[in-house]
Amino acid sequence: MNVSWHNIKAIILRELRIIRKRPIYIMGSVVTMAFCSIFFLSFFKDGLPHDLPIAVVDYDNSSLSRSFAQQLNSTQLGKVIKYDTFKEAREDLQKGKITSICVIPEGMYANVSANRRPEFTFYINSEYFVGGALAYKDILTMVNLANGAVQREVLRAKGLTENEIIGRIQPIQTDIHEIGNQYTNYGYYLVNILLPGMLEMTVIIILIYSLGAELKYGTSRHLLKTSGGSMLTALIGKLIVYTVLFSAIGLIMIILLYHWMHFPINGSIWNMFIDVILMILASEGVAIFIIGLLPIPRLALSIGALYSILGFSLSGFTLPIETMPPYIQGLAVAFPLRHYYLFYCQEVIFGAGFAGWWQEVIHMLVFLLLPLSVMARLRKAYILQNFPKN
Amino acid sequence: MKRNSYIGIWFRDFMDIFKHEMHLIFTDAGVMIIFFLAGLAYPLLYNLIYLNGLLEDTPIAVVDNSDCAESRRFINEIDATRECRIAYHCISMNEAEKLMQERKVNGIIYFPEDFGKKLNRLQTATVSLYTDMSSFLYYKNALLGTNMVMLHEIGKIQIERYAAMGYSGQEASQIVQAIPYEDNNPYNNAFSYRFFLVSAILFIIIQQTMFYGMSLLVGTAREENRSFATLPDKLEGNGIGRVILGRGMAYWLIYMGIGIYIALIVPAIFGFPQKGSYIDMIILVTIFVTDCVMFSEACSSLITKRESVFVLFLFMSVVCLFLTGTSWPVFSFPRFWKIFSYIFPTTFGCRGFININAAGGNLWTIHDQIIILTIQTIVYYCISYISIYIENWLIKHKKEIKETKTRLAAKAGIDLEEDKIIIAGKSDEN
Numbered sequence: 001m002n003v004s005w006h007n008i009k010a011i012i013l014r015e016l017r018i019i020r021k022r023p024i025y026i027m028g029s030v031v032t033m034a035f036c037s038i039f040f041l042s043f044f045k046d047g048l049p050h051d052l053p054i055a056v057v058d059y060d061n062s063s064l065s066r067s068f069a070q071q072l073n074s075t076q077l078g079k080v081i082k083y084d085t086f087k088e089a090r091e092d093l094q095k096g097k098i099t100s101i102c103v104i105p106e107g108m109y110a111n112v113s114a115n116r117r118p119e120f121t122f123y124i125n126s127e128y129f130v131g132g133a134l135a136y137k138d139i140l141t142m143v144n145l146a147n148g149a150v151q152r153e154v155l156r157a158k159g160l161t162e163n164e165i166i167g168r169i170q171p172i173q174t175d176i177h178e179i180g181n182q183y184t185n186y187g188y189y190l191v192n193i194l195l196p197g198m199l200e201m202t203v204i205i206i207l208i209y210s211l212g213a214e215l216k217y218g219t220s221r222h223l224l225k226t227s228g229g230s231m232l233t234a235l236i237g238k239l240i241v242y243t244v245l246f247s248a249i250g251l252i253m254i255i256l257l258y259h260w261m262h263f264p265i266n267g268s269i270w271n272m273f274i275d276v277i278l279m280i281l282a283s284e285g286v287a288i289f290i291i292g293l294l295p296i297p298r299l300a301l302s303i304g305a306l307y308s309i310l311g312f313s314l315s316g317f318t319l320p321i322e323t324m325p326p327y328i329q330g331l332a333v334a335f336p337l338r339h340y341y342l343f344y345c346q347e348v349i350f351g352a353g354f355a356g357w358w359q360e361v362i363h364m365l366v367f368l369l370l371p372l373s374v375m376a377r378l379r380k381a382y383i384l385q386n387f388p389k390n
Numbered sequence: 391m392k393r394n395s396y397i398g399i400w401f402r403d404f405m406d407i408f409k410h411e412m413h414l415i416f417t418d419a420g421v422m423i424i425f426f427l428a429g430l431a432y433p434l435l436y437n438l439i440y441l442n443g444l445l446e447d448t449p450i451a452v453v454d455n456s457d458c459a460e461s462r463r464f465i466n467e468i469d470a471t472r473e474c475r476i477a478y479h480c481i482s483m484n485e486a487e488k489l490m491q492e493r494k495v496n497g498i499i500y501f502p503e504d505f506g507k508k509l510n511r512l513q514t515a516t517v518s519l520y521t522d523m524s525s526f527l528y529y530k531n532a533l534l535g536t537n538m539v540m541l542h543e544i545g546k547i548q549i550e551r552y553a554a555m556g557y558s559g560q561e562a563s564q565i566v567q568a569i570p571y572e573d574n575n576p577y578n579n580a581f582s583y584r585f586f587l588v589s590a591i592l593f594i595i596i597q598q599t600m601f602y603g604m605s606l607l608v609g610t611a612r613e614e615n616r617s618f619a620t621l622p623d624k625l626e627g628n629g630i631g632r633v634i635l636g637r638g639m640a641y642w643l644i645y646m647g648i649g650i651y652i653a654l655i656v657p658a659i660f661g662f663p664q665k666g667s668y669i670d671m672i673i674l675v676t677i678f679v680t681d682c683v684m685f686s687e688a689c690s691s692l693i694t695k696r697e698s699v700f701v702l703f704l705f706m707s708v709v710c711l712f713l714t715g716t717s718w719p720v721f722s723f724p725r726f727w728k729i730f731s732y733i734f735p736t737t738f739g740c741r742g743f744i745n746i747n748a749a750g751g752n753l754w755t756i757h758d759q760i761i762i763l764t765i766q767t768i769v770y771y772c773i774s775y776i777s778i779y780i781e782n783w784l785i786k787h788k789k790e791i792k793e794t795k796t797r798l799a800a801k802a803g804i805d806l807e808e809d810k811i812i813i814a815g816k817s818d819e820n
Contacts, residue, residue, distance in 0.1 A: 028701035049722040131719030150568035181523035298420035
């Protein structure tokens with residue numbers, strides 16, 4: 001097969017003409033990514049939720065219970081809503097209108113004063129996950145602080161100094177260092193992988209569509225004629241156009257995240273450029289593989305859609321891979337996003353550099369071998385056009 | 391059947407359209423893949439992926455510079471929690487950092503040299519925790535494990551110290567914990583990732599597969615120069631209602647089957663909490679599926695090409711997942727996206743499903759969601775009605791529109807014929 005620059009140029013010009021005439025290519029890539037960027041960045045702009053509604057059912061109505069409610073209300077996470085009865089609060093908890101319920105039993109103040117240890121109970125709804133988990137953390141903190149306050153009063157009455165009191169109330173403290181996201185910002189955590197995931201999806205779908213459209217509109221023979229009969233030339237020409245388009249989107253995305261939005265990054269933004277371009281190339285390999293195996297545009301697109309949606313779960317950035325059943329864990333390596341994520345961990349979280357992520361580079365480059373296995377098949381389909389067109 | 395009464399004719403047209411649509415669905419391989427492969431297999435696949443749903447025994451490295459009895463007890467207790475596992479004892483922080491970077495551990499616990507001394511001096515001793523934030527679950531586990539052990543240790547040490555001061559037994563525990571507490575997490579006891587996430591995904595599968603499948607058919611019809619909105623010939627311009635309902639009926643029947651499978655059978659297979667009653671769930675599924683049918687009919691009228699729905703709208707599945715509010719709380723939605731979320735049936739369908747299934751609610755619990763779903767159904771019916779009306783007007787006035795277009799193009803100096811050749815790619819045939 002002879003690959004000539006002249007033919008490649010012809011293919012590139014032909015592809016640009018198609019993109020210009022069919023708005024779907026730009027709609028599906030640039031507009032989609034722009035919408036997703038705006039959506040995710042504005043959706044998580046708070047970083048950490050605040051003012052989560054926490055119900056307080058106060059059966060005690062004492063100065064202690066009121067001050068507890070006020071203190072809970074003044075935390076950044078919580079916003080107290082008072083209920084008269086537990087039943088009303090419970091119904092709203094089931095409706096998901098509140099994240100949690102604190103029940104202050106009758107006579108709590110009197111019992112605390114008399115050392116009778118009244119029991120404080122709280123309920124959380126963690127089916128609404130982040131809200132429930134954060135409310136749990138908030139209430140737990142406040143109860144422990146309330147306990148500390150009671151203890152301090154007792155110790156003060158015994159005549160201990162403040163220094164001695166602190167040592168007794170809190171013999172051990174933890175200081176926490178969150179490596180890679182010291183703000184515990186959900187936006188940083190999720191958008192870092194969600195946007196590249198969207199990009200992976202876009203690459204796969206657009207490329208399958210582009211290669212499938214040649215079959216669908218019966219233009220594949222013209223494509224091969226333009227390329228001088230060489231499948232490789234045709235693919236190289238097409239890939240140059242799309243790689244430039246997607247790389248531009250990918251680089252803008254990286255600059256958007258780590259430069260304009262100031263997402264924390266321990267390593268270098270230049271290495272993330274390498275990461276995103278490798279992911280785009282790997283995804284292109286997958287797309288060609290799918291359309292080559294199934295040269296029927298509708299089936300290839302359905303399979304591509306099902307595949308790329310799974311990529312989000314199997315990258316393991318929300319629920320780590322090691323919790324999944326072993327036969328699913330093996331599947332994860334078949335998704336470029338998984339390798340993008342592992343690369344990202346090394347570069348963005350730990351700043352480990354080449355020593356940390358060189359293996360992922362190899363893994364992503366392996367995806368480039370996929371098209372070779374189906375090229376003859378795709379060429380045959382392009383020449384014979386013997387598959388259903390739709 | 392009544393012969394020629396209005397109802398009789400209505401019903402006959404309705405049945406014809408219904409049968410025609412059924413025929414279209416079952417003879418199209420693409421739609422069959424979306425409806426039956428995705429609709430039936432995806433719920434199972436997602437359940438398998440999230441089968442455990444819990445991260446346990448996160449590996450932690452320990453750097454113990456104090457090497458005292460208290461630190462050793464602390465370490466053993468952390469190892470004993472469900473959340474954490476002590477994987478390595480390291481000599482120095484450098485060694486631990488390297489393990490973390492190699493991802494052999496997801497957290498480091500560091501005891502400074504003075505840990506034991508400070509405890510003996512009745513001062514506050516510090517433990518440092520370093521966590522890997524690449525997934526929040528690592529952070530959650532390391533934090534929860536350490537905090538629980540810390541609270542437990544604090545209680546123990548305090549009791550010892552008060553004993554030294556002369557308080558013991560009941561008296562000491564009265565001071566240490568004046569207000570004991572009890573936490574209840576009734577709907578998702580272990581903070582399982584599976585229950586909240588898969589619950590939301592299940593209903594999104596219903597809406598999205600239906601929308602994609604229907605759009606495929608609408609796009610095909612348009613490509614073949616038919617229209618999804620063709621009315622029965624005998625009634626000029628009338629009968630839009632029976633077209634919408636007749637087509638909808640085909641999807642409704644298929645999706646009542648898939649919907650009940652997804653909402654009742656899949657959760658039963660995978661041991662989800664099913665605290666609500668079956669009747670309530672079936673009512674919710676009925677309302678939700680009806681809404682999805684109308685939503686899909688309204689939205690798919692925008693689709694002009696068969697495959698374009700995947701290229702243009704695939705990303706909406708992920709957006710819909712976040713708009714359900716099961717992960718990021720609704721209370722923190724920016725105002726615009728909160729309003730935006732009212733477009734989708736899943737926003738309310740998922741919440742209804744969770745509130746019945748996990749929280750054990752009844753129809754009263756989800757009456758807000760039911761009302762909104764019903765309003766959506768009516769609105770989307772009206773939008774479908776309008777879009778079919780416009781479509782028919784366009785079909786009837788095709789000639790006039792074409793003439794106007796040619797006239798305008800001639801004025802602007804555009805050659806429409808050449809445009810068409812380039813777009814359809816027919817010039818490339820020779």
